Amino acid sequence: MNALMWIAVVSLAVWGWLLLGQGFFWRTDVRLPERTPPAEWPSVAVVVPARDEAEVLPRSLPSLLAQDYPGRAEIFLVDDGSTDGTGGLALRLAREHGGLPLTVDSPGEPQPGWTGKLWAVRHGMALARARTDAEYLLLTDADIAHEPDSLRELVAAARSAGLDMVSQMARLRVAGFWERMVVPAFVYFFAQLYPFRWVNRPGARTAAAAGGCVLLRRETAERAGVPECIRQAVIDDVSLAKAVRRAGGRIWLGLADRVDSVRPYPGLGPLWRMVSRSAYAQLRHSPLLLAGTVAGLALVYLVPPVALVAGALGGGTGTLVAGGAAWAVMTATYVPMLRYYRQPVLLAPLLPVTAVLYLLMTVDSAVQHYRGRGAAWKGRTYARPGTTP
Template sequence: MTLWTVIAVVSLLCWLWLLLAQGFFWRTDVRLPPRAEPDTWPTVAVVVPARDEAHVLPVGLPSLLAQEYPGRAEVFLVDDGSSDGTGALGRAIADEHGGLPLTVTSPGEPPAGWTGKLWAVRHGMAVASAAYQAEYLLLTDADIAHEPSSLRELVASAVGSDLDLVSQMARLRVETVWERLIVPAFVYFFAQLYPFRWINRPGRTAAAAGGCVLIRRAAAERARIPEAIRHAVIDDVSLARTVKRSGGRIWLGLADRVDSVRPYPRLSELWRMVSRSAYAQLRHSPPLLMATLAGLLLVYVVPPVAAVGGAVAGDAVLCATGAAGWVVMTGTYLPMLRYYRQPLWLAPLLPFTALLYAAMTADSAVQHYRGRGAAWKGRTYPRPDQEAAAFPTAAAPGDDRPE
C-alpha cells in the first residue's frame, strides 16, 4: 500500500467512527422533550442583551412581546452602550406592539474581567430580580425571533422533564450563496464537537446555544451565573458546563419555532463570526491549533483528493477508499441540509467548506496574536492568561474546552 492509500484508509476509519460512535451527531431529530403543561405556570423574566441591534430589533423584540404565555412574564431589554438608538427603538416598539411588559435598562461599560454580553446579562438579571422573583430566566439575543408559542413550550419542557436548563439552537438565516455553504456546516460542526445526545444525559459533555437559553433561577444562583463565567468569550458553552457541573440537568436540541434573523450576506461577515472565537475554543493553544488543522485536512479533504487522485492515477484501491470516505461524509451531512431546507447537491461540497473553516481558524489565531482575536462590536478582550493573572477567582481558561 502506498502512503496515500494508508492516509485514505485512516480517513475512512475516522468517518466510520464518527458515523457510529460520536453520539449520532449527524441526526437532526433532537427536539424539545415531551411537554406536560403545568397546573401553575412559573414566572419568567426574559433578558435580552443588545448592543447596536437597531437593524434586527424590529423583528426579534415584537416576537418576544407577542408571546402567548399563560403565566406572568416580562421582557428586560439591556441596552449595552449602543450608538444606534437601540434602547429608544425598543421603547417605541413596545408602545406600538404592546404585549408583555417591557423594561429598557443600561448597565454602563463592563468592568475589567467581564465580557460586554455577560455584564449586560448580569445587569438584566439584577433588574428583573428587583422587579419580581422570576422562577425562570429566558436569555435570548436581539436577533432571535420566537414563534408565539415558543416560551410556553420551553417552560413546559423544563417543568415536565425537570430540567434546570433548556436551550434551542435557533435556525440561522440561510439565503445567500455563502450562507448556504457555511451556515448549515457551522451547526453540523458544532453538533460533531458537542453531540446533543451526550449533552442531554449525565456526563461531562455540556453546551448550550446562546440565542435561546431557559434556565431555572435557582440553578443559576447555585452555579453563580453569570459571575462564574464573566470572562468567557464562548459564554453559552461555559454557561451550560457550569450549570451541569453544579448538579443541574441540561438539554440542547434544534429549534422548530426559534429563528435567527441576523443576515450574513458576505463571506467577510461569516468569516468574522467564526474567527472571533475559533482560537478561544482551542484554548489559545498552538498544539491544539495544529492538531485541529491537521484533523480537518485528514477527515474532510483527504477523501475527495484520494478519490479523484486515485481515479487519475489508475489506483483503484486509493480511489475506492477515498470515494467511500466521501460518501459517508456526504451522507452524514444530508440531514442537516434537509433541516435547513437546502438543496442536497451541496453535501459533496462539504470538503470545500471545511477548508474555509480551517482558514478561519488559522486566521483566528493570527488575529489573537495581533491583539484583535476576541474583538466584537468595538470591544477587544484580553488573553485568558492576562485575565487569570488579574482576576484569580475567575474560571480557568481551560473551562471552555469540549469534554
C-alpha cells in the same frame, strides 16, 4: 501513492467512527422533549442583551412582546452601550405592539474582566431579581425571533422533564450563497463537537448550549454563580452549560423548530468574523491544539476527495475506493442538516470546500489573537481569560 492509500483508509476509519460512535451527531431529530402543561405556570423574566441591534430589533422584539404565555412574564432589554438608538427603538416598538411588559436599561461600560454580553446579562438578571419573583430566566439574543408559543413550550419542557436548563439552537438565516455554504456547516460542526445526545444524558461530561435561546432556572443560576463564574468567557453558551452541570443542574440542548435568527450575513466577511472571533478561544489559545485541529480537518475532510481524484488518475484502486467511500459517508452525514435548513442536498458533496474555509478561519483566529485583535466583536476586543484586560 501507497502512503496516500493508507491515509485514505485512516480517514475512512475516522468517518466510520463519526458515523456510529460520535453520538449520532449528524441526526437532526433532537427536538424539545415530550412536555405536559404544568398545573400552575411559573413566572419568567426574559433577559435580552443588545448592542447596536437597531437593524434586527424590529423583526425580533415584537415576537417576544407577543408571547402567548399563561403565566407572568416580563422582558428586560439591556442596552449594552449602543450607538444606533437600540434602547429608544425598543421602547418605541413596545408602545406600538403592546404585549408583555418591557424594561430597557443600560449597565454602562463593562468592568475589567467581563465580556460585554455577560456584563449585560448580569445587569438584566439583577433587574429581574429586584423587580420580579421569576422562577425561570429566558436568556435570548436580540436577533432571535420566537413563535408565539415559544416560551410556553420551553417552560413546559423544563417542568415536564425536570430540567434546569433548556436550550434550543435557533435556525440561522440562510438566503445568500455564502450563507448556504457556511451556515448549515456551522451547526453540523458544532453538533460534531458537542453531540446533542451526549449533552442531554444526565451526568454526562459533555456540556453545551446555544446562547441565542436558553431557559434557565433562576435558583440553579444562583447556585452555579452565573454569570460571575464565566464573566470572561467568549464562548459563553458552552461555559454556561458547564457551570450549570457542575452545580448539579440537568441540561438539555436541541434544534429549534420555531425559533429563528433574523441576523443577515450578506457576504463571506461577516460569516468569517462570526467564526474567527471565537475559534482560537475554542482551542484554549493553544498552538498545539491549533496544529492538531488543522491536521484533523485535513485528514477528515480534505483527504477523501484528494484520494478519490488521485486514485481515478492512476493512483490505484485502493486509493480511489477508500477516498470515495470516506467522501460518501461524509456527504451522507451532511444531508440531514441540509434538509433541516431546507437547502438542496446537492450541496452535500461540497462540504470539503466549506471545511477549507473553516480551517482558514481557525488559522486566522489564531493570527488575530497574536496580533492583539482576537475575540473582537462590535468594537470590543477581549483579552485571553486569566490575563490583564
